Amino acid sequence: MAVTEKQTSPSAAKVWGIGVRQIVYMALGAALYGGLSYLTNILQLPATSNVSFRPGIVIPLFFGAVFGPWVGLFTGGVGNLIGDYISGYGVYWNWDVGNALIGFIAGLVVYITLGRYFARRNIIMAEVFTIIAVIVGIGFAAYTDIWVSKYTIAAATGNFVPAALSDLVNGLILLPILLVAYNAAVRRSGRG
Secondary structure (H helix, E strand, O other): OOOOOOOOOOHHHHOOOOOOOHHHHHHHHHHHHHHHHHHHHOOOOOOOOOOOOHHHHHHHHHHHHOOOHHHHHHHHHHHHHHHHHHHHHOOOOHHHHHHHHHHHHHHOOOOHOOOOOOHHHHHHHHHHHHHHHHHHHHHHHHHHHHHOOOOOHHHHHHOOOOOHHHHHHHHHHHHHHHHHHHHHHHHHHOOO
């Protein structure tokens, strides 16, 4: 008997829940994002300050899209904090919040997809939420530097443009690859 997507998906009510499973994914996601950020923080982009090429941005996008907005929020915020701290950048709360927003907004797609990406439409929806998440999250981080770091609007834009473009390129290319791989693993395990 064929198993349909509707039969295997969690209920919409569970999208907002936090249980042991979500806590485990939060910790795993934050550790992965922090570690990958640390490894790639040396790949600096021309910007006002420390903006790096971050393929690891796909981690909060993926964890949000698959496991929900709270997992994405924690993965993005705490993972960015870990990555910056162990890289020696210090703590910039506004960039941690901006990355948390990226994971949270990307995770809102679960309300539509229920965390399942067997259909092309759902992967496209995840990509749309990725675009919104990166623009809002990096916009928050870069433009709050006007108050936090006393930047001018031009200096804040000098961080926003390279950071947002880099995160969009990495997210839009890598997220579908991870979603397809995750779907294959779910199907092989018999849960999908």
